Amino acid sequence: MSDRLEVLKTYKTYVGGKFPRSESNRIYRIENPGGKHIANACRCTRKDVRDAVVVARSAFDGWSGRSAYNRGQILYRIAEMLEGRKDQFVNELELLGAKKKNAQKEIEISIDRLIYYAGWTDKISQVFGTVNPVASSHFNFSMPEPTGVVGIIGPDESPLLSIVSLVAPVIACGNSCIILASTENPLSAVSFGEVLHASDVPAGVVNILTGNRDEMVNHLTTHMDVNAIFNAINDSETKKQLDENASISVKRVKHYSQSDWSEEKHENPYLILDFMETKTTWHPVGA
Template sequence: MSNRIEVLKTYKTYIGGNFPRTESGRYYKVYDGNGNILANACQCSRKDVRDAVVAARSTVEGWSNRTAYNRGQILYRIAEMLETRKAQFIEELETIGYKSKGAKAEVNDSIDRLIYYAGWADKYQQVFGTINPVASSHFNFSMPEPTGVVNVWAPEEQPLLGLISVITPVIVGGNTCVVLASEQYPLCAVSFAEVLNSSDVPGGVVNILTGFREELLEHMTTHMDVNAFFYTDPDIDQDQRKQIDENGALNLKHIVRKPVENWQDKETQSPYFITEFQETKTTWHPVGY
């Protein structure tokens, strides 16, 4: 009897609510916890980054103009959809080397994190907005507003919880994002894109790419229609960190670096993660008629 060669799945990207193949036509191998080939993932290019940013930019106005309560509802819906697919994500994490207990804990924490930020959706503006005392006969209000399009490097480790932990505070405040998934463990990110696609998230709010950080760093940090760049890996190469800072200065991108060792720590969920991607708008209004 001849040995059958297993057909490996090739995972696509997620851009504008669709699942296109990479424009480059390139793929790279993804391995399981034992070093066996598990699947193929798209090796995205500069053109893929540009397409994702276009999708994110076209969605900013509609997403930011939704009520905060509605954005909270949508995040809660993502949590509901993830809850129904727990077994799939637990299996995926076990495949890349997680123990069963650790895989279950990460999936549960991911669901809880979505609900945590859903609860903040219609509250952070009240907490961080202010009424400012002024000497003239005016009311003076300061309120946080979304930054715009945020490019994000998902953490290399904890590929599901880390991914959700960096996406959720960005979008709950009305921003849209382009996310580069974990290079070594990208499959949870693409599976999570399927969760997003089956929930109420408008296409273009979250766009997920796979590929090599070294190749895409320049394209993601120099794009002139991106407002912020977010990364959390604690052991990032110093040359890469310098390049991110220098490239971000080209159009005054807001560079957010939050080194995180373990995304299961409670300190890694906070309304201050939301305000990192908000800008303060101050409005004056005369008192009286």
């Protein structure tokens, strides 16, 4: 009897609360550091990027319109679901070459980071909103509001923790997002989509695409319905391309390349504020 061939998992994308294959039906091999074929992932195209932006835009109004307290509850629920699937993520990170102890640490920090940002959802407006002194008989209020649709470009390092650290502050204040996962290490990002699907996150708030990141970056950053870019790639040519593309439609761009995603500096309310716009309201006194 011949040895049994292992059935390798094909990781699909996560768009609009579903797990579609790429529009092209193309896949590519995921290999561990030793060169062993461990899984397959979808290779997304321009059409997949455009579809994800449409879904994210349609989800934005409903998500941003929810109470801040409810968004905090949902982020906490994501942490709960991730806690219950720790073993799965440990196994995936080990497949990608991580040591078990380091994999467990990455997952635990990811859970704690989600809880940190869950606690900020109903405090960000209080802390960063103001009542402005004016000379006329008016009340003048300045309040931060979500930017809109945010494109997130994930790094290759710490494939789960980095994605959590980028997504949590973006959605905490009411934005929706499209994530371009690591080309080399996309498994944890797509599995995180399974966690989102099993939690209370509305469909379309978080969308995850896999494939050749360099092919998709240009399509995402030139799309006129994307309002901001959160980039974690430390490459001068990529940064230059993002800045040039963003200037066409006046997108906000934040470059955030890091060497150690476990550091506490990534738990920072200013990362939430980076993807909010300050809106000022005037109201006459006595009206």
